[in-house]
Amino acid sequence: MLAKNSQAMHLFRKHALSLTFFASKLAPTKNFTKEHAMELRPWTVLLGLVLLPSLSLAAGKCERLVITGSPDAPPLLWRDPQDPTHLIGATAEVLQQVGKELGLKIDLLYGGKRSLALDEARSGRMDILADAPLNLGELDNFDYIHPALMQTDYLVWTRKDSPLAYTTVADLHGHKGAVSERARLSAEFEAFAGQQLSLQRLPNLTPAFQKLLLGEVDYVLAGRYSGMAMAQTLGMNNDLVAHEVPADQPGLYLAISHNSACNDPWLRGQLAKKMTELPASGVAQAALQRNLERWKAQLQQPVGTPTQ
Numbered sequence: 576m577l578a579k580n581s582q583a584m585h586l587f588r589k590h591a592l593s594l595t596f597f598a599s600k601l602a603p604t605k606n607f608t609k610e611h612a613m614e615l616r617p618w619t620v621l622l623g624l625v626l627l628p629s630l631s632l633a634a635g636k637c638e639r640l641v642i643t644g645s646p647d648a649p650p651l652l653w654r655d656p657q658d659p660t661h662l663i664g665a666t667a668e669v670l671q672q673v674g675k676e677l678g679l680k681i682d683l684l685y686g687g688k689r690s691l692a693l694d695e696a697r698s699g700r701m702d703i704l705a706d707a708p709l710n711l712g713e714l715d716n717f718d719y720i721h722p723a724l725m726q727t728d729y730l731v732w733t734r735k736d737s738p739l740a741y742t743t744v745a746d747l748h749g750h751k752g753a754v755s756e757r758a759r760l761s762a763e764f765e766a767f768a769g770q771q772l773s774l775q776r777l778p779n780l781t782p783a784f785q786k787l788l789l790g791e792v793d794y795v796l797a798g799r800y801s802g803m804a805m806a807q808t809l810g811m812n813n814d815l816v817a818h819e820v821p822a823d824q825p826g827l828y829l830a831i832s833h834n835s836a837c838n839d840p841w842l843r844g845q846l847a848k849k850m851t852e853l854p855a856s857g858v859a860q861a862a863l864q865r866n867l868e869r870w871k872a873q874l875q876q877p878v879g880t881p882t883q
Contacts, residue, residue, distance in 0.1 A: 637679070637842065638678075638680060639679065639681075640674065640680070640681050640703060641682050641684055641702050642681060642701065642702060643684055643685070643692045644706040645689045649664060649866070650665050650804070650867045651666045651725060652667060653870070660684060660685055661682075661683055663683070664866050665862040666705050666724065666827075669853070669859050670683065670705060697717075697832060699833075699834025699836070702835040702836075702837045703835070704717065704830040706828075707719065707828045708762070708825050710762065717833065719829070720831065720847050721850070723826030723827055726826050728799040728824055729758065729760065729797065729822050729823040730802060730817040730821055731818045731820075732784070732787065732794060732796075732797055732806070732815050732816070735815065737794075744764075750793040751793050752775065752793060753775045753786055753792045753796075754777070755776075755777060758798070761825035761826075764823040764825070774796070780797055780801065780805045781805065784805060784815065785809075788815070803817070804867055808874045808875065829846055829850070
């Protein structure tokens with residue numbers, strides 16, 4: 576927003592100099608009198624009216640962004656058990672870093688379950704949705720920042736003794752699968768799954784992995800990191816295997832609400848620049864690893880821990 580301030584001040588100086596030049600033409604050889612000042616008063620008022628929108632815009636810098644997202648998507652985002660009004664996770668860490676670099680205060684707030692958080696962002700009560708899958712139906716409500724903030728690998732998990740040979744998603748046809756209701760799959764994969772796959776939606780990964788171990792389903796679709804943490808927590812590491820070829824790789828985007836007072840070209844441009852720089856920086860990957868360990872430690876606590 577410094578650019579806006581400098582542009583406004585430049586405009587002010589430019590017109591002020593023009594007014595001074597006009598004054599000098601009125602009185603080139605004698606002192607500037609009260610009568611001359613009275614003559615210039617309408618011009619100064621006009622100058623103020625002309626510059627008021629620009630100066631107001633410069634003064635209206637958005638210094639704080641209120642961001643929300645899914646409260647049940649560790650290690651990316653989940654509710655802080657120490658302060659349930661806030662969200663923590665890898666996405667939160669990355670956005671705090673981005674905000675610091677841009678000179679913006681970032682608040683990651685709990686906006687309710689996913690559908691409620693979406694409504695909060697649509698209304699503009701929250702400025703940004705932090706983990707929005709690309710949705711053409713929401714283009715009337717949001718500006719999506721490209722490239723994606725995060726990309727999630729959804730892997731196929733099977734029992735180690737499973738006869739299922741998986742190399743592409745077509746291999747899942749005819750087999751029973753399970754997935755968490757909290758999974759954020761791409762629209763393309765959802766359409767494919769609806770037509771070609773038999774996927775049971777379960778409240779979270781715990782019953783999904785339990786059904787897999789009992790042989791009630793042949794595979795589970797789970798995020799690379801969330802699946803890894805859950806398998807370890809449930810003591811299933813030696814019984815399950817994650818196939819490295821992702822079944823789906825949805826991008827999770829920053830989506831700025833059209834109703835946000837902070838939505839302007841400067842912010843969109845700066846965020847797009849930061850998202851472009853992010854993959855090479857290693858910041859997101861490091862944040863994922865830290866928050867994976869953080870969530871695993873939280874899962875092992877006896878009470879008050881969210882699960883996926």
